[in-house]
Amino acid sequence: MDGAMTDEVKRIALDRRVCVVREGRIDIRPERAAIIGPFIGLVIAGALFVAIAMYSNDLSVYILAPMLLGAVILTPFSGMGFLYSLIGAAVVIETAKQSVRFHQGVLGLGLGTVELVPFWKVDHIEVEDWVTGEVTIGGRAPFELRAWDIILVKVSGKRLPLAQVMAAANNDLIDEAWDRAVDAAEAIGAMVGKPVVITAEVEGTAEADAAAPAEAGEERPGRAEPAAG
Secondary structure, three states, X not given: OHHHHHHOOEEEEOOOEEEXXXXXXXXEEEOHHHHHHHXXXXXHHHHHHHHHHHHOOOOOHHHHHHHHHHHHHHHHHHHHHHHHHHHOOOEEEEOOOXXXXXXXXXXXXXXXXXXXXXXXXEEEEEEEEOOOOEEEOOOOOEEEEEEEEEEEEEOOOOEEEEXXXXXXXXXXXXXXXXXXXHHHHHHHHHHHOOOEEEOOOOOOOHHHHOOOHHHHOOOXXXXXXXXXX
């Protein structure tokens, strides 16, 4: 039974990323669909190299040169993107190392550490409103988006973005998106042993109509509301 709990993996969908929660470790990494773009790039680059090898005697140098240049450019960038999608992570949180590691992006394959935050330097995990603006499609009425940012706040006051969650403001899935943002923040807060502070406005979500935690006794573990005043 204990072994089953240890091997349990929880995946929380974020904006273009996924929060993978395991026993003693959390990875915020590219979602599985992110591998499609780099894979297509590798296929195109491979096709260009094959075409150059097969038709080098029949094609003009003015055609071969752009084909070779495109293949040479596509191959390394698509390869790095492919590896990043497979094994890379933007943020790694480990209890064994008692630290939160922020990794480089695609060019660093999501491996090189750009910032290391020990657990004792973390003050709290915050869920705040993420300003996205409005999107107009075809000159029609603006399409409003609702989004939340999950922030690691250090004792020094420095704020480090961990992930975002986005949903259409007029969509029935807004409550589900809000729950994902809070669940990810609480998982991170529990891992680092720090409180989760909600500063985002919950208007428009089911939580806005719920009874206050003090009255209903339903406050979720690891969460803390900001002090008034």
